Amino acid sequence: MTGTGRPPGDAIRPAPPAPGPRWEVGGRPLSSYLAEAVGSAWLVLVALTAISFTMRDGSALASWPLTARLAVVGASVGGSVALFSITPAGKESGGHLNPAVSLFMAVRGVLPVRDLFPYAAAQLGGSVLGVLVARAVWGGRVGAVHDGLIQPGSGWGATEVFCGEALSTAVLLWVLAGMTARPRPYSTPWVVAAVIAVLITATGARTGASFNPARNFGPHVVTGDYHLFWAYMLAPLAGALLAAAVLAPLGTRRPWTGKLCCERDVHRYHQLQLHFRHHHLPSSSR
DSSP states (O other): OOTTSOOTTOOOOOOOOOOOOOOEETTEEHHHHHHHHHHHHHHHHHHHHHHHHHTSTTOTTTTSOHHHHHHHHHHHHHHHHHHHHTSHHHHHHOOOOSHHHHHHHHHTTSSOHHHHHHHHHHHHHHHHHHHHHHHHHHTHHHHTTGGGOOOOOTTOOHHHHHHHHHHHHHHHHHHHHHHTTSOOTTTHHHHHHHHHHHHHHHHTTTTOSOOOHHHHHHHHHHHTOOTTHHHHHHHHHHHHHHHHHHHGGGTOOOOSOSOSOOGGGHHHHHHHHHHHHHHHSOGGGO
16 A cells, blocks of 8 residues: 555546536537527427428328328427437526517526527527528428418418417426326427327417417518418417416416426425425324
C-alpha cells in the first residue's frame, strides 16, 4: 500500500469533464424549442402523407367512404403526436406541437409564460418545414391535395368554423387536463391520440378538423391561400382559453405536468405524495 492508501499502480481517476455550455432562450435549453419545431414538422408531414393517400383522386383509398378515410387521417395524426411525445425530444419539450396546448399549459401554470411565444414560433416554423419536406418526398401527390390545406365542408362559413374549431380544441384540452392531473406517462399520449382521431373523424367533413394553428399554418403560407386563415389560427387559441376558464371555477386540480409523456416526473410525484400525507396526518395517527 502507498501512503495514500491506494494499491500500487492504481491511478487516480480524473474528475469527469464539466458539461459544456448550453444554448438557452429565456432559461430553457434551445433544444426544447428545436424539438417542438421538429415534432410539428413531423406531425404535418404525417398528416399530408395520410391526406395524399386518402383524399387525392385516384389514390389507393379514394373509393372508401369519407368517414373511413377521415378515420385513417385521424389515426395517423393522433399516432404521430403520441409517437413523438414518447421520444427523448418529445419528453424534453413536452410534445405540445400545438400553440393552443402551450397556451393552455401556460394559463394553467405549468408552462412559464416566457416560453409560450418561443414554443409557438417553433411550432409554426416546423409546420412550414413539414409542408416543404412533404413536397420533397411526395411531389405532385401533395400538390394534388393543395398541400393539405384544411378548409371547411360545404355550407360551413367563418362563424361555424370558428365555433366548431374552438369547441373541438376545448374538448381535447379537457381530456388532457384530466390525464395530466397526475403523471400517466404510458397512457396520456395514447388517450390524446385517440381523442384527436375521434375529433378528426367526427368533424373533418364539417370544420376541416384542424384545432391546431400549427397544422394549417404551413399549408396556408406555402400555398399562399389565406382563406379563413384567421379562423384556423385564432379559434384553437380561443378554445384553449375557454377550456381553462371552464376548469377554473370547478376547482379542478392543477395539471401535474405540462408534458404529454412525463415518466421522468413519476418518482418525484410519488415522493411528494408521501411527503404530503406525512405532514397532513393527525399527530395521534403517526
